[in-house]
Amino acid sequence: MSINEALLVKAEQLIPSMIETRVEPVRLVDVHEDAQAVQGWSARAAGDAGAIKTGAYGKGDSFVLDFGDHLVGYLRMSVRPVGSPPDAPLRLKLIFGETPCEIGEPFESYNGWLSSSWLQEEILTVDVLPAELRLPRRYCFRYVKVAVVDTSPKYKVSFPDVYCIAVTSGDPSNIRPLPEHYPEDIAAMDRIGIKTLQDCMQTVFEDGPKRDRRLWIGDLRLQALANYETFRNDDLVKRCLYLFGSLLLEDGAVGACIFEKPAPHVDDTRLYDYSLFFVPTLLDYVEATNDRQTLEELWPVARSQLEIGLRRLDERGVVRDDATWWCFIDWHEELNKQAPAQAVLLYCLKRGLKLARKMRDGAAEAWIAAGIDEVTRATLAHLWDEERGFFVSGERRQVSWASQIWMVLAEVFGPEDNAKLLRRLAEEPEAVPMTTPYMYHHYIEALIASGEPEVALKQMRRYWGGMVEDGADTFWELYNPDDKRMSPYGSFLINSYCHAWSCTPTYFIRKHFKDMF
Known part of the structure; x- marks a missing residue:
């Protein structure tokens, strides 16, 4: 380093x-299996959250609190004994979930390749009651399951006060409200995009x-x-x-x-x-x-x-495609990344040229401009397949959404030809598809850059609007409308349901679509 x-x-x-806000739960819920829900679990109302203040919970009892919205912060809870003086420690298990599936699906079933330590649960042993518990670890959740693992036969417990100190560095007072005439679905996507960004701003x-x-x-x-x-x-x-x-x-x-x-x-x-x-x-x-x-x-x-x-360019001026590198682009096992990487390089060279001009760095301007020419020529000579009408990637000359989208953003062709390319892509069933909101963001940007803002708006409504319809409080790391339980990690339990790269509907709505309503 x-x-x-x-x-x-x-x-x-x-x-x-950091901005700190006290947030209390709004209700008790029952989490149950639901074949129609995205991850197979839903939450339904099960009572007033105030019931835990006067209830009595013993060994084997549990309840699930719904805080009403996605939170990032620190849980605080008061615990009081009910009945005889406590003659044994209290042991609690807390499970935190961004979505109902994390509450309903047993963590013991997790078999993904990311560490299970990311699954949000705590075992607390309390020796002296009453107690004020302040969990030191920051959690990310809407739902909290509180399970009494054990007390003793002589006493139970109640929970007079449970709340979260939510934290963020995003001050909502700085945000201009949307005009009131904006459609309801657009306002919802804007609100959820802002909440996604806010909870990721630490x-x-x-x-x-x-x-x-x-x-x-x-x-x-x-x-x-x-x-x-x-x-x-x-x-x-x-x-x-x-x-x-x-x-x-x-x-x-x-x-x-x-x-x-x-x-x-x-x-x-x-x-x-x-x-x-x-x-x-x-x-x-x-x-x-x-x-x-x-x-x-x-x-x-x-x-x-x-x-x-x-x-990284080879003798042809094309990004070398071998086992010595790693390029992200999108989560897809079949995606060859040579062509999209070539396009990303060209995209960044063009923006680097703007920086060089701002810096009045003539020497850098010269070699960056030469690099743009070299990469553009190589792209057209070796990655553009005139007969198929697509950019191709790797030895197998793969056609993918990622390759076409990034080539559009890199402006290898002009807006009119780029628009035609994206229309052909939409009709190509063999193209390797997109899987993440990250890649869908670039698709929306490519449509806008190609003079197709109406199509871009329609696609945003279809994709992020689908998440809204499926109950998103914040936008998710992954969303595949055709496989809603998809995970690149081997289990949807470990997926992030508030993820930074998904926040951009608010950007599109406020910057690119503001004159369309």
Whole structure:
């Protein structure tokens, strides 16, 4: 790891103050199996949340609290003995769920490849009652199941006070309300997108407050776009940029993600596309803020990402496709990533050229412009299949949605030809599909860039609107309308149901669709 201490100091000076809000549960619910629900479980009303204040719960009893909306924060609870003086410790099991499936599905059934320690549960042993319990770990939830594992035959317990201290660095008072005439479904997507972003805004822009809880640059780029249209916490974007710029991999590449604790450090995960995305993220920030100082201090980092990215080209000028690299693009096992990676490189080179011009860096302008020409020529010569009418990827010349979308965003062709390409893509049944809101975001952007805003709006309503119809309080890490239990991790229990890269409907609504209603 390479550390720039001066930049790191600036990042740490930008740690935001947290906004704390006390939130109490709104009702008791019964979580039951439901074949019509997305993950097979639903919650139905089962009583007033105030019942736990005067109830008496003994060994084997349990209840599920519904807080009414998605929360990120710290649980507090008062526990009082009922009956004889306690003659044995109280043992409680708490299970936290963003969705009903995490409450209903037994965690013992989990068989995914991500660590089961991300599953949100706690065993508490309380020696002295009454007690005020303050769970030190931050949780991400709407539902909490409280199960009494054991007391003794002589006493039971009640819960006079249960609440959450919700935390975020996103101040909702900064958000302009939508015009009242906007359609109800658009207002709902805007609200849920904002809530998704808000719950991911902690001391950095986290990717998911339940799982990972890290600063990933692919998520940051999209969160920042939504932030400029809503919370305007631009210093949080700046902090994240300085963290990435100060904590580099050994060869100077920007790492895919950053850990904050115990001290800021870069993960050893390297993603080809994510390193390059430092460039457009910096450009977006500078265009939103006119912050010249940050541009000057981070331009060397951005320039280096383009230099490193160009080193991956083979003798033809095409990104080498072998086992020595990892590129994200989208979660799909069958997706070949050579063509989309080529397009991402071209996309970032073009944005790097804008930064070089802002910096009046003539030497960088020259080699970046030459790189754009080289990559464009190679793309058309080796990745464009004229007969099929698509860009192809890898030895098997795969056609995918990701390849076409990124080539549109890279502007290999003009808007009219790009629109035709996307229309052909929609009629191509053999193309490898998209699987994440992250990739769908880029599809919407590609449609807008191709002069098809009406189609883009329709697709946003179909995809994110589907999540709303399926009960989303915040937008999810994964959503496949054709396979709603899908998980790249082997179990939908570990999926994140509040995920940064899913927040962008609010960005589209407020920036691109505002004149369409």
